[in-house]
Amino acid sequence: MLVLNKTQLEEILDAETAVNAVKEAFSLYSSRRVVQPQRQVLSVKGNWWGIMPSYTDLSLAVKIVNVIPSNKERNIPSVQGVVILMSPDTGETLAILDGLVLTAIRTSSASILSAELAMNTRTIGTLGIIGAGTEARYHLKLGLSYFKVGRVLISARRNHYLLAKEFGAEAVELEKVLREADVIFSTTSSSSPVILGKYLRDDFHISSIGAHTPESREIDDDTIRKIETYMVDSVEAVANETGDYIQPVNSGVLRKEKVIEIGEVINRGLNVKRPSLFKTVGIASEDNLTAYMAYKVALKKGIGINVE
Structure with a gap:
């Protein structure tokens, strides 16, 4: 062993x-x-x-x-x-x-994979990171080694200045990340939305790894309304576990025809229509x-x- x-x-x-x-x-x-x-x-x-x-x-x-x-x-x-x-x-x-x-490496890798599929390139102009914990650090570390990135913006409630200094990134307010990033990795433990659609640009990709319960949200309804593709790791898992899927489906904000498993995108060689979102709760x-x-x-x- x-x-x-x-x-x-x-x-x-x-x-x-x-x-x-x-x-x-x-x-x-x-x-x-x-x-x-x-x-x-x-x-x-x-x-x-x-x-x-x-x-x-x-x-x-x-x-x-x-x-x-x-x-x-x-x-x-x-x-x-x-x-x-x-x-x-x-x-x-x-x-x-x-x-x-x-967990940190496979979760970061899932976000990276979703961004590569959505952007159809390994070059990112501006990468945004929301959060400054373990997951944020691994998303940065692996993301910067996988993609060619022009600049990195980091926002969090605390500690993002240290993380930004470590990786040569900019520590900024949340609104700046939302307005300027081409790709956003949201890695928070927040129970209320940090991805606010009113600030997002017209073309973007987001990977959201937070909101682990039906009551929690990391993404607001304005964001859901903007996206063209809602990728998930598992339809069954998100339908049981995250408020980012359960609540907008129940309210009619999210139409199920926009939802597709990332494995289906891979297996069928599909193009991802942006703006796009990857919602992952993690699967075994x-x-x-x-x-x-x-x-x-x-x-x-x-x-x-x-x-x-």
Whole structure:
């Protein structure tokens, strides 16, 4: 059994490798070639916890992950977790992987993939980041290594000045990000919208990874009205888990004909009509394929700790 910690995962999962892993995950999911029960969602001491199993012909994976906003006061990341990778043939445990970094890398890679599909290029004039936590940092780190980016604008309630300094970006007010960015990665834990349609330009792509409950919103209705394509990781998952889908569908603001799984876009070679949105709540197949890819690369490079 191989144990892969945060540092080792960062070494193994460069942007190209990770984007390819989630691309395969979405393709398998939408073609029903991965078995993925709906995640078990728990409220533990008022915080969101998810148990996410899935399996393919090559691997079975289970991730236990949580989002604990009060961790910011403890100076530790708000997302914590672990991934267990097993053989579907022998039942052996193949690897145990740090869930925080794996989640951050696969989520960032999903956003990057959505932007590449929507923009049909690996060049971005202005990239906007909303948030300054772990996810924001990985979106920046991987995004800047994958895309050629002209400039980066970052806005958050706090800490964005430090993040901007680290990556040579501009720390700005939210409105400036919304008005000027070609691509926006929204990485907040906010329960009320931070993507406000009244400020957005006519042509844009947004990836929104927040709003994990039916009551929460990261995107307002004005934004929903503007978009031409509403991409999702899983129709089933967003219809059960995020207010960014549930509320506008129930109110009639979002028409279902605008909604398509990103795996369908990949499998059918579709062009994404902009302005566009990618709404992701995270699905188990992403963890499975990313963990399996990390395991295979680690074995090849001799990285990780072997535990009997």
